Amino acid sequence: MTSTDIPRLSVRSPGDLIAAVPYLLGFHPADSVVVVAMRGKRVTFAARSDLSDLAGPVDAGRPAAGAGGPVEPARHVAAVVARQLADRATVLGYGTASRVTPAVDAVCAALAEAGIPVLDALRVTDGRYWSYLCDEPECCPPDGRPYDARASEITAAAVFAGQVALPDRDALVAxxxxxxxxxxxxxxxxxxxxxxxxxxxxxxxxxxxxxxxxxxxxxxxxxxxxxxxxxxxxxxxxxxxxxxxxxxxxxxxxxxxxxxxxxxxxxxxxxxxxxxxxxxxxxxxxxxxxxxxxxxxxxxxxxxxxxxxxxxxxxxxxxxxxxxxxxxxxxxxxxxxxxxxxxxxxxxxxxxxxxxxxxx
Structure with missing residues (x-):
């Protein structure tokens, strides 16, 4: 869970937000769900969880989904976001649809239960993103919308401000x-x-x-x-x-x-x-x-x-x-x-x- 303290970046589109996430976390997420919380127009917080915690196979000794599987971790994430006095959030899942979708659904449901409106819910993989909340083919085509974080003004502004986004969490552990x-x-x-x-x-x-x-x-x-x-x-x-x-x-x-x-x-x-x-x-x-x-x-x-x-x-x-x-x-x-x-x-x-x- 990360309180953001980076220079103000003008996020105008889902592509901009995707470009900003690695600088909010300090590394490029993979196999993760990230909740970006906002208060007013400002991003105030980013929370990341592993997909395995939210939507992975049931571990021995851990209850199945219907008895609190991905629901309890999702509620924990929602409670953390609510503690930041956030008034809205965007949920981003990184990985394959089969693993991301149930995790994103659980987190969105938990945020709604906590009274936090979800602006958008996205799946991000292989240079494309899909919205779970938009089915208009003009803006959200079925094969996803391409994005290039390297060409984003967000990336340029973050780098200019001295922000670093490591390749992955393993690089941070190193x-x-x-x-x-x-x-x-x-x-x-x-x-x-x-x-x-x-x-x-x-x-x-x-x-x-x-x-x-x-x-x-x-x-x-x-x-x-x-x-x-x-x-x-x-x-x-x-x-x-x-x-x-x-x-x-x-x-x-x-x-x-x-x-x-x-x-x-x-x-x-x-x-x-x-x-x-x-x-x-x-x-x-x-x-x-x-x-x-x-x-x-x-x-x-x-x-x-x-x-x-x-x-x-x-x-x-x-x-x-x-x-x-x-x-x-x-x-x-x-x-x-x-x-x-x-x-x-x-x-x-x-x-x-x-x-x-x-x-x-």
Missing amino acids: QVAPVEGTERTGLRLATERALRRRADLVDAAPAADLLGGRALRAASRAAIRVALRRYRRSERIDDDEVAWLSLLLTDLTVRDHAWERTDGRDADIALWTDVLRRAEPEFIAAPGALLAFAAWRAGHGALAAVALERVLTVHPDYSLALLLDDLLRRGVPPSRLDGWPAVRLSGLARRRGKGRRGTR
Whole structure:
């Protein structure tokens, strides 16, 4: 689910909308249903679901269509769109008619049930589109209407504005995939050095500094400060710095310190993407969740989603990732949480002060 935050594009036809969708999502959809929601004349939101979730074969343990098969996922999509205060929507299905039609029908029915008028419902494949709501051969011929997204003014305007549409979702997943080969070997060695460095720091701490807590907090703040500064100068941190930072972030107070300083800036997205890709698997939870937060704040819901998928595959109980995953699935727009996480963390600090010190 993606809240759109792109420059205003003048969509005057179904072909224009089809050209705009990849820039709303960040990649070209396939085997998908996309709902483009509008408020007034402005596109405000785009939600995408896999056809397999909406109209695929019934999985073992999943109810058949008549008992909630594609209906429940469709209702979820409609509820997410309604949460954006949308007053109209267009539904686009990408794929063959046999798979797209039941999915589009289910989504359109769910939107109607939610009180959201459907302007049009389209099937898109192989450079053509068909309308489910128009049967006039002059505008909607039986063999479909051709379109060329590359020749669209929408595409030109999006590219000029710096928007990127990756070839498919797999290309987006690759952006957060772990580095491999000799680079991975170097990072494993750097992680071993980071573990020894932490042990040495704790051992060298004075007796008054219980378990080296103050020394570790000071080192953590310095590491975060250096990393943020470096990426805001379009520089990178080296392997030892990645390993050290990812290790320090396993402390939730350190993670929260980084979280308070993370926004939707390109530099923040670049930092946490880099650390997520380079950190060892046991240390990806915090950088992956911080990337998801930064991407979500910037309106890049698809990037946030793939970052969370990677985290939750390895760390299924990581609370911040679960929280952000829930926000994305419910389509909560970033504007609803302006000032977060500072507001949330200050509230947590007040509650801690009233209760036991050090609890979480």
